[in-house]
Structures are given as C-alpha cells and as structure tokens.
Amino acid sequence: MRTPLQYQVQDPLPGVVYAPPGDLRRYLDAGLLTRETMPEALRASFAAHGPRIALASAEGELTYEQLDETTDRLAGAWLELGLRPLDRVVFQIGNCPELVLGFIACLKAGLIPVCTLAAHREQEIGYLGVHSAARMHFVQGDDPKFNDVAFAEQMRGEIPSMKWTVQARGARLGTALHLREQLETMPLARARELLGQVHIDPFQVAVFQLSGGTTGVPKIIPRFHNEYIYNMRAVGQFLGYGPDDCLFMPMPMMHNLNMGCCFGPFLLSGGTVAVSTAMTADALGQVFRQYRPTWTAIAGPILEKLKPAIQSGLLPLDRLRGVISANNAPALRALLKAPVHHIFGMTEGVIMLTREDDPQVVQDTMVGHPVSGMDQVKLFQIGTEEEITEEGVIGECAFAGPYTIHGYYDAADRNAQTFTSHGFYRSGDLMLFRDIGGVRYWQFCGRTKDVVDRAGEKVNCEEVELLVSRHPAVTSAGVVGMPDKVYGERICAFITLADQHAAPTVAALGIFLQEQGLARFKWPERIEVLAELPLTKSGKLSKPLLKQLITDKLAAEAAGH
Structure with a gap:
C-alpha cells in the first residue's frame, strides 16, 4: 500500500517553529519546494559535475568527485565518533576549504551546524553552545592571532553538552581531535555503510543560522532542508550561476549571505568556489590572479585593500560578469567594469536582487x-x-x-x-x-x-551597552553607529561617568570588553562623554539624537581638518 504523502516534519524538535502543513503543501504543489534533503541535492550536483573543480585555494583544488568522497569519509568519522543525527556542531572557523568539508559532512550525517563567527568569544559561544545543546566544537586551529583550540577546550568545561573539539587545520594542539587524522582513519566503504543508516527528513532543520540580533546575543534561526535548497536554487537561477563560473566571496562563509546566496548555490550549479584563508591584499589578489573569478562580493574594508591593485590594472577583472553588493552600484560598476547587483536579504528569509535588464534607476538606487x-x-x-x-x-x-x-x-x-x-x-x-x-x-x-551595520556585520547595540555599562567608570551607555567611508558604520559609545572617575580610553575599554568575552568587532571605536544621555519625551534613550550628535561632530572635525 502506498504511504500517503506527508506535508510536515515527522519528529519535530522541541523549540523549533515549523511551517504550517498547509503552507508547505502550497509550496510543494507549486513545485518550489521538493522532498529533497540538502545532502541529496548536493550529491546530485557532485555526480553531475564529478571532474570539475569544486573548491580552489592556494593550498590546492578538489574536484566534485573528490569533495563527495572526502565529505563522506568525514561524515562517517563523526558518526563513528559517537555523534548522532540532529546533534549540534558549533562552527567557529574562518574561511578555508576545511570549513566547506565540515559543513557538507554535517549535512550528510544529519548533524546541525551552528553558524557562529571566528571572532566570537565567551559571550556568544557560551550562550549559543548552551542554548543549542551543542555536542561538538569545530575550530580552525591555525589562527595566528587566537588559540581557538585552547578556547574550545575552555568552553567545553562551560557547556554541559559539549563533548568533543575538532581542529580543522595546522599542527595538532591540546586534546583536540584533528580533521586530517579523522579522514586518514576512515575508509570510504565504512563511511558509506554508516551513512546508509542515516535517515534525514526534508522538512527537518538542516542548519542553525544566527540573527544579527536586536536584543541581547544573536538568536538562532532554523533553516530547513528543502526550503534552504530552494533558497539557494532560486538565487542561483535569478543570477544565472553556471558550471563555467568561478566565485570569489571573501566575506565569512558561515554567514547566510555567503552560504545561502554564494557558495551554496555555486556547489549546486557546478561552478568553482575559490577560497582565501588570509585577508591580506596579497592573498586576495593572488586568488583573483590565479582563478579570475566571474562572480564576487566585496565589502568596504576588503575593497579598500584591493583598490590600489584594481586602479593600477594589476588585478585581472576581465572575466568578472557579476558583483553582489548591498549598495553603491554606480561607483562599483565604474571601478570594477562589471555589472553590479544590489542585494537585500536576511538570514530569516526573503532575498531581493537587481538584474542587468532592470531600469537604470533600479540598478543604481x-x-x-x-x-x-x-x-x-x-x-x-x-x-x-x-x-x-x-x-x-x-x-x-x-x-x-x-x-x-x-x-x-x-x-x-x-x-x-x-x-x-x-x-x-x-x-x-x-x-x-x-x-x-x-x-x-x-x-x-x-x-x-537598534543595530550597527559594520561592514556587513550586524552589531547589537543593547548587547554592547550592557557590557560597557559594567565598566567601573561608566554609569550609563548609549551605543550608535557613526558614518564611515570604508565600513559604512563604525561603533561609537556615548557614556556618562561615575563620580571621581575619568573616561576610559578606547584601548582600555577594549581590554575590559575582552575580559567580558565580547567579540572584538563589537568593541566601540570611539567614546564620547556626556553629562547625561538624551531622552525622548517618553523617557527612553534617544538614539536618533545620539546619531546626529556624532554625525555633526565628525563633519565639524573633517571641516576643521
């Protein structure tokens, strides 16, 4: 007897809000959603594009066939370790090929990646690890500025559910397991035997993404197998990604922008994803010279690093056929000599984009x-x-x-x-x-x-205010974005002082916030002292007035200079 078609998840996870079955039925009947899982969609692409280059970096290349086999072995190793489908894995790792290997391995094993940033610290990782009941912490291991393995071992003592630390790169440190050793000891046949026992529901959670946050630390956003596939395919089709394309997107790969709109759709369309493990101008330029990408997305700080090479003609842009940017299309178009597609979107869902055939006013504004x-x-x-x-x-x-x-x-x-x-x-x-x-x-x-958009990173003002207010010299704090030509916005903290206390310097406040476990990119970059913070008529802190104060002050300083 044929089993009736299902329009909802079979075993819902506590705390997850699923789409109503009626909505899912409409999207399935319309042919938008399918009953595919993320690993099924990826495997189909891997099989169709086997000999093509999937991942490329200064360290080497992987074909789609090699990517499929390597991620099977890693997924099998993690299952043999003791992880089980729907277990959570905290990803705290910068851009590198191993990030992609770990992400795909999680999907194949039915594990749920928790997408944090490499820059997150105790404040964020502690909360997210506990909140998601994470069982494994996947870290980079060769960050020259931060011992993330030691940090992960520290956090394992603070997150009750956390059992394993896996190091992706570099010489083995501490008690962490190493990705390289896990791959070496897992035969492909054994891995596929283990994966054959894994059942994944297409309506189930595939990824825990993060919000930028409007109150407190970031919130967890569940993205589901069949809808995340649709998100990726819809973007890829809208922009026309294809097997002959090469993507270089140096913004964080754990961001939804990169995962859902760039490297994810590329891996489903058979294109090449070029990865740089370093953010220096030389390293970024080398990727452009070696792989000559057809698609890119470059935020303000990265663009500033590359601008001298672009203007001098040392950066080959002749194959570039698409640039994704939140704004500033006319200037980018003139600089890069390529079509620019404005994007608006959020990790929670909807994505908007411009096309080359849209009216000029649409493309520009x-x-x-x-x-x-x-x-x-x-x-x-x-x-x-x-x-x-x-x-x-x-x-x-x-x-x-x-x-x-x-x-x-x-x-x-x-x-x-x-x-x-x-x-x-x-x-x-x-x-x-x-x-x-x-x-x-x-x-x-x-x-x-109430957020600051610092080069694409959404910094929650209330979270920063709470920690700044803990400084012994500070009685109250108001955090706002101040305009910046490179970053779009930087972070300014207005403070009032306790009696007999001098204002902390930016550097001293940074040291204090580091001790509080706050990620560095959230630290205020300017401090302004007021006798009292301005309030609205209803008695709330007036953020518009604070923003106007710092905007006017910056303009006056620029005019005076």
Whole structure:
C-alpha cells in the first residue's frame, strides 16, 4: 500500500517553529519546494559535475568527485565518533576549504551546524553552545592571532553538552581531535555503510543560522532542508550561476549571505568556489590572479585593500560578469567594469536582487524584487499592523514565503514580538516600493532596529551597552553607529561617568570588553562623554539624537581638518 504523502516534519524538535502543513503543501504543489534533503541535492550536483573543480585555494583544488568522497569519509568519522543525527556542531572557523568539508559532512550525517563567527568569544559561544545543546566544537586551529583550540577546550568545561573539539587545520594542539587524522582513519566503504543508516527528513532543520540580533546575543534561526535548497536554487537561477563560473566571496562563509546566496548555490550549479584563508591584499589578489573569478562580493574594508591593485590594472577583472553588493552600484560598476547587483536579504528569509535588464534607476538606487514569485512583502506603519499600500511611502517591511522562517529557535517571547498576527516576519527594516513597467521594485530606506551595520556585520547595540555599562567608570551607555567611508558604520559609545572617575580610553575599554568575552568587532571605536544621555519625551534613550550628535561632530572635525 502506498504511504500517503506527508506535508510536515515527522519528529519535530522541541523549540523549533515549523511551517504550517498547509503552507508547505502550497509550496510543494507549486513545485518550489521538493522532498529533497540538502545532502541529496548536493550529491546530485557532485555526480553531475564529478571532474570539475569544486573548491580552489592556494593550498590546492578538489574536484566534485573528490569533495563527495572526502565529505563522506568525514561524515562517517563523526558518526563513528559517537555523534548522532540532529546533534549540534558549533562552527567557529574562518574561511578555508576545511570549513566547506565540515559543513557538507554535517549535512550528510544529519548533524546541525551552528553558524557562529571566528571572532566570537565567551559571550556568544557560551550562550549559543548552551542554548543549542551543542555536542561538538569545530575550530580552525591555525589562527595566528587566537588559540581557538585552547578556547574550545575552555568552553567545553562551560557547556554541559559539549563533548568533543575538532581542529580543522595546522599542527595538532591540546586534546583536540584533528580533521586530517579523522579522514586518514576512515575508509570510504565504512563511511558509506554508516551513512546508509542515516535517515534525514526534508522538512527537518538542516542548519542553525544566527540573527544579527536586536536584543541581547544573536538568536538562532532554523533553516530547513528543502526550503534552504530552494533558497539557494532560486538565487542561483535569478543570477544565472553556471558550471563555467568561478566565485570569489571573501566575506565569512558561515554567514547566510555567503552560504545561502554564494557558495551554496555555486556547489549546486557546478561552478568553482575559490577560497582565501588570509585577508591580506596579497592573498586576495593572488586568488583573483590565479582563478579570475566571474562572480564576487566585496565589502568596504576588503575593497579598500584591493583598490590600489584594481586602479593600477594589476588585478585581472576581465572575466568578472557579476558583483553582489548591498549598495553603491554606480561607483562599483565604474571601478570594477562589471555589472553590479544590489542585494537585500536576511538570514530569516526573503532575498531581493537587481538584474542587468532592470531600469537604470533600479540598478543604481533600489534593491530590485524578491527572487521567488511566492515571496510576500508588506509595508506597515512602524510598530503597527496598519498596512501601507501607496507607492513611494516609507514603512516597516514584513515578509512571508517559501523560505522565510516562522519563528526563532526556543524564543517564544521574541517570536510574539517579531511576527504579525498573520504570521509575517517583521524585519525592522524600512522600505518603499515603486511600480515601474508593471514590476514592483523595492528601495531600502534604513532600519528601525537598534543595530550597527559594520561592514556587513550586524552589531547589537543593547548587547554592547550592557557590557560597557559594567565598566567601573561608566554609569550609563548609549551605543550608535557613526558614518564611515570604508565600513559604512563604525561603533561609537556615548557614556556618562561615575563620580571621581575619568573616561576610559578606547584601548582600555577594549581590554575590559575582552575580559567580558565580547567579540572584538563589537568593541566601540570611539567614546564620547556626556553629562547625561538624551531622552525622548517618553523617557527612553534617544538614539536618533545620539546619531546626529556624532554625525555633526565628525563633519565639524573633517571641516576643521
């Protein structure tokens, strides 16, 4: 007898909010979602593109066939170690080929990667490890500036569920297991025998991604097997990725932007993913010279490193046919002599992009339209569910669709605040729309969220304020973004002082925040002392006024200089 088709997960995980079965049925019936799992989709691509180069770096290359076999062996080694499907693995590792090996191995073994950043420290890793009940910590091992193996061993003592540390690269340190040794001792036949016993549900969680956070530390975002596949394929089809393309995306590979819109879609389309393990101008330039990428995404600080080589003609850009950027298309187009696609998106779901055939005003100033025909976008008056339907009016955007989440992991209170009564994800971003030639295009207009966007890293202001306020010299703190030509925004802390205390220097405050376990990229880069912090009429801290104060001060300093 044929088993009836299912439209929901069979064994739901506590704390995970799954899409309603009715929504899943609509997306499946429309052919958007499939009943594939992430490893099934990847294996199909690996088989179709076997001899092509999948991963390339200064350290060597891997074909799709080699990538498939290597990740089978690593997945088998982790299962033989004692990990079981749906166990969580904290990834704290910079860009390198081993990151991709570990990520794919997790998917094949049914393990759930927890996508942290290499720069995270006790504050973030401790919380996320405990919150996700992680069992393994996967670290880089050869970071010259930070002993992440020793750090992982320390955190293993603070996270009750954590049992293993695996080191990806470098000489073996401490008591960590080493990826190289795990591969050497796992025969391919044995690995595939173990993997043959793994059952993965296409409606189940594939990855725990992270939010930028509007309150406290980052929240965990569950992304599911079939919807994450659809996210990746939709982006790849929208931009036209193909087997002859080469991607160089030097931003963090554990970010959803890179995973969901760049290297993930590339591995599903048979292209080559070029990886640089170092962020120096020489290392980045070498990738361009050796692999001549056709697609790239370059944030402000990385662009500044490469600009001298670009302007002098030493960086070969002749094959470049697409650049992905959040903004600034006209300047990038002039510099790189290539089409620039503005992108708007969030780890929680919807992705918007511009196309080469969009009207010029759209390519230059807007973020295009969603990649899925079933993405839904609404504008509301800020803080309400009063919908805005007029063209050109700014409102807070909210989203629903086949790859937009229905709730953060184990965060009922936050979910109650974040989703509308109709289940739309309230983004905290401000947008407007214009209908041009029968197409609705969207324009990003700012944020209602209390975050600083520092070169693409979303820094939660409340989290930084809380820790800055613990400094013995500080009685209160207000953190805002200050404009910066390279990073977009940098972090400024306004503080009031305790009696008989002098203000800490930026360096001294950094040392204090390091002791508090806060990632370095979140440390304030400027301190301003006020007698009292400005308040709104309702008695809340006035962030707009603080932003205006620092903007005006920077402008005055620039004029004086």
